[in-house]
Amino acid sequence: xxxxxxxxxxxxxxxxxxxxxxxxxxxxxxxxxxxxxxxxxxxxxxxxxxxxxxxxxxxxxxxxxxxxxxxxxxxxxxxxxxxxxxxxxxxxxxxxxxxxxxxxxxxxxxxxxxxxxxxxxxxxxxxxxxxxxxxxxxxxxxxxxxxxxxxxxxxxxxxxxxxxxxxxxxxxxxxxxxxx
Ligand code: NI
Numbered sequence: 001x002x003x004x005x006x007x008x009x010x011x012x013x014x015x016x017x018x019x020x021x022x023x024x025x026x027x028x029x030x031x032x033x034x035x036x037x038x039x040x041x042x043x044x045x046x047x048x049x050x051x052x053x054x055x056x057x058x059x060x061x062x063x064x065x066x067x068x069x070x071x072x073x074x075x076x077x078x079x080x081x082x083x084x085x086x087x088x089x090x091x092x093x094x095x096x097x098x099x100x101x102x103x104x105x106x107x108x109x110x111x112x113x114x115x116x117x118x119x120x121x122x123x124x125x126x127x128x129x130x131x132x133x134x135x136x137x138x139x140x141x142x143x144x145x146x147x148x149x150x151x152x153x154x155x156x157x158x159x160x161x162x163x164x165x166x167x168x169x170x171x172x173x174x175x176x177x178x179x180x
Pocket of ligand 1: 104105106150
């Protein structure tokens with residue numbers, strides 16, 4: 001399934017920041033919706049364009065160089081697009097555990113099995129400043145945790161145990177040369 005075909009807006013595809021850049025390590029700042037509202041439509045359009053262009057299922061603001069608490073997700077349940085805007089998201093509860101392979105647009109080419117929760121409840125605001133809550137399972141639960149992690153300055157490789165992390169370190173070194 002191509003993410004490109006899901007996007008027909010006029011947003012700009014932005015450069016995605018890569019592992020090793022400081023912006024991905026910094027904790028992001030809470031957004032004051034009122035003062036931010038006028039910038040939000042264009043910013044979101046660019047995030048959607050960038051995410052679909054890269055065939056991702058989620059994108060957080062640090063991945064386009066901004067340390068603000070904003071992320072977008074579309075895990076395409078049943079192959080249909082379903083856009084979620086997460087402004088100032090917080091995780092309310094987590095349950096169960098599941099190990100699945102995971103990747104990240106900021107570490108292209110690297111995949112690893114990561115233990116996450118099976119069921120994750122999130123509260124956030126949408127693009128209109130309206131609060132929403134939702135319980136995600138499976139891929140959506142994983143996306144919730146992965147994107148909120150980005151806002152705390154964490155990447156999926158930070159969840160690996162020491163042995164796996166050492167293994168990944170060598171692969172990362174080689175991969176970094178290909179990102180330029
Ligand atoms: Ni990511």
